[in-house]
Amino acid sequence: MPKVPDLTVIPSEGWDHHLWFDETDLPWVSPSPNIPDLETAIIYPGMCLIEGTNISEGRGTPNPFKWIGAPWIDGQNLSQTLNKFNLPGVVFVPVSFTPVPIPGKSVNPKFENQECSGVEVRIIDRNEYRSVDTGVKTLFALFKIAPEKFEFQENHLNRLWGSNELYIALKNGTLPQSKIY
Numbered sequence: 268m269p270k271v272p273d274l275t276v277i278p279s280e281g282w283d284h285h286l287w288f289d290e291t292d293l294p295w296v297s298p299s300p301n302i303p304d305l306e307t308a309i310i311y312p313g314m315c316l317i318e319g320t321n322i323s324e325g326r327g328t329p330n331p332f333k334w335i336g337a338p339w340i341d342g343q344n345l346s347q348t349l350n351k352f353n354l355p356g357v358v359f360v361p362v363s364f365t366p367v368p369i370p371g372k373s374v375n376p377k378f379e380n381q382e383c384s385g386v387e388v389r390i391i392d393r394n395e396y397r398s399v400d401t402g403v404k405t406l407f408a409l410f411k412i413a414p415e416k417f418e419f420q421e422n423h424l425n426r427l428w429g430s431n432e433l434y435i436a437l438k439n440g441t442l443p444q445s446k447i448y
Contacts, residue, residue: 287393300372301331310388313402316433319424320417322409323383327366327376334364335405336385338378339416346386348408356396359386403433403442410437 288295288305295305302308307330314332317324325334336342342361349359363384366376388405390396409417419438425431436443 301326303331306390306393307332309390309393309396310398310401313398313400314388314405316399316402316406316424316427319420319427320406320409321377321420322417323364323366323377323385325364325366326373327369327379328364330364330387331373333388334362334385335388336362336364336383337416338381338383340384340409340413342384342386344412345408348412349386349405352404352408354397354401354404356390356392356394357401358389358391360389361385362387406433406437407442410440 282291288308297303298308302311310332314324314335317332317335322335322337322340325331325336328334336345342363346359346361361384363382365380365382366373366378367380368374368376388401419434421431421434424434428434432443
């Protein structure tokens, strides 16, 4: 019979699971060098899917995961395409940026020292925002507007998603059937 650990549960005080972190009066501690603030942490679960492609996820800029793009993307077109989805709690604004190495954060960012055009993911209602749905629709839009240049890093994307379902759906020009997003 397995040994039962001696466990003591200490109830928390003053915690309400409906609170956003910035409503707790606790100091922010970055969980990762490229998640510098709460808004990035909210955006990250969906926008980390960009890491499984040849698109810059904004590493090497002041706004990783909030800014995405590539030298060959038309940011105005991408923002219009994404805004047509009417995703809850978010708007997409055209942006230009140039990724550079940032010690301790980004050694070799995608498109290093190249001007990229893309979008800023701007949360307008964090209670309505659906991060993973936003990330999936962003991949779908990128594939639709630039199929000749947009590339998946299949193994990386599959690891991020947990299966090959997203990759297969997007390659077929559709959205995945699962409703986890």
